[in-house]
Amino acid sequence: MSYTVSPDIKTALDSLLNQQKVAKALAWAEQDQNRCIAEQQELTAVEAPTFHEEQRAALFAQKMQEVGLSNVEIDGGGNVIGVRKGAGNGPSILLEAHMDTVFPFGSVPSVELKEDGFLYGPGVSDNTRGLAMILSVVRALDASGIQTHGDLILAGTTREEGRGGMEGVKALFKERRGAIDASISIDSGRMANIIYEATGLRTVEVNFYGVGGHAYGAFGKVANCLHAAARAAAKIADFQVPAEPRTTFCVSNIHGGNQAGVHAIPQQATIIINYRSNSPEVLADLDQRIFNAIREACDEETKRWGQDVITWDSKLYCDIPAGTQDIHSPIIEGLHSVIGSLGLTPVFLRGGATNCSIAIAEGIPAVCMSSYYSPDGVEYNTMDHTLAEKYPVAGAYKGVQAALLTALLCTGAEGLPSILRP
Ligand SMILES: [Zn+2]
Known part of the structure; x- marks a missing residue:
């Protein structure tokens, strides 16, 4: 240049x-x-x-x-x-x-x-x-x-x-x-x-909640919040973003349940997502797509079983404007x-x-x-x-x-x- x-x-x-x-x-x-x-x-x-x-x-x-x-x-x-x-x-x-x-x-x-x-x-x-x-x-x-x-x-x-x-x-x-x-x-x-x-940067933690239950006994009777979190992560994984202005996304954490509950439908699951763009517009758009994916994932998981409602909330860890x-x-x-x-x-x-x-x-x-x-x-x-x-x-x-x-x-x-x- x-x-x-x-x-x-x-x-x-x-x-x-x-x-x-x-x-x-x-x-x-x-x-x-x-x-x-x-x-x-x-x-x-x-x-x-x-x-x-x-x-x-x-x-x-x-x-x-x-x-x-x-x-x-x-x-x-x-x-x-x-x-x-x-x-x-x-x-x-x-x-x-x-x-x-x-x-x-x-x-x-x-x-x-x-x-x-x-x-x-x-x-x-x-x-x-x-x-x-x-x-x-x-x-x-x-x-x-x-x-x-x-x-x-x-x-x-x-x-x-x-x-x-x-x-x-x-x-x-x-x-x-x-x-x-x-x-x-x-x-x-x-x-x-x-x-x-x-570069604009956001890091958000999203928590998914459900009633949970026995992995066998409650099967079919409740939705699974960890499955909802996984659905959201899978949707985000498929995102296409522009190479220019450089834009990135990363599900950096996914967890739920615990070691004792290996036979339990968890009551809470979490994903953490970091996403960045050199363009404020693209970042805002990506932000919307991520939260749409989360809402869709919860709806799909809820609908899959027709029981229980998976809910979610989020925490903003970092917010750096582009x-x-x-x-x-x-x-x-x-x-x-x-x-x-x-x-x-x-x-x-x-x-x-x-x-x-x-x-x-x-x-x-x-x-x-x-x-x-x-x-x-x-x-x-x-x-x-x-x-x-x-x-x-x-x-x-x-x-x-x-x-x-x-x-x-x-x-x-x-x-x-x-x-x-x-
Ligand atoms: Zn440094």
Whole structure:
């Protein structure tokens, strides 16, 4: 895809790169690499399963204080927030990374740098790297004495993964409504990647209920709620969805009955369904088809026996709205130029399920950048969300440089207005 960055964004980055203080900050970020990796290691060792981020949050808050951020607080959503004050004449920019991981307590026996040049530990790539990067960005700005125009709001956020449903960053935007002008998320992946869209995502639990009974004695006298759940799953399994905009569905759980009741018609059965689309319309349509399938399944099972009525209810676990923004929005062009200036060819990813989705839904210019460095044409499998997760250390500081430059373009700094306010 051919993509041209507008001349004013190019000029803004060039003049930023020509500033001595900025050159100093970039050099500092490189020198800070070992310390940054050590902090990544330390943060990974303090486990933070989704909904249980408190200990990691406490450590991250302490580290934010150590780097000299003012007003470090843990907000109502459990997010750790610190502010690096600007001169007061520019937009406020959020730079955030999520603290939670998909691993239960006891999954991280050690975090080790091995001879192959990778740092190993569950959560090390997704997403303690992002947290360590934020600290390094602040140190580099301070060491070079850069004064931004707008405030830089730094945050470690909660509940991004799984059933957390990005509730941490949702709470953050709610508490600070109107106080954030643009948002930069850092998440795992190859540094050349740019995420600027939101894949809509819903996860629902559907429960089916019946009177139940003896598998033999009550046969023919009652309908079977587990059969209704299976009918619903089978209907959903046959759905056709468009390849573009990318749309997916998955019955991720089906259960009912219990071990003791292997000769019983169950009284309750459950299915959990996750479905996603890059188009809000297609997602809404899929939503309707899923609930139609559930209603039909209950009706068919009820009718099959002419006895009992299978009923159902549902619980919404996650609801992330689909959305996109102008691919030539200044923040996106800004990150694109920054990645190019660091010697990489930027790659736009379509869709996305990162905290950036929530900013997009709030109508805030936003982008999600990725955190590991690899030369053009090289991609590592960092095994995210597995116990074998790893992070490549060589050149990692370039990610810090990218975050720093993108943030500066947005806040504006001495002699350079924010690209968000031309
Ligand atoms: Zn992540």
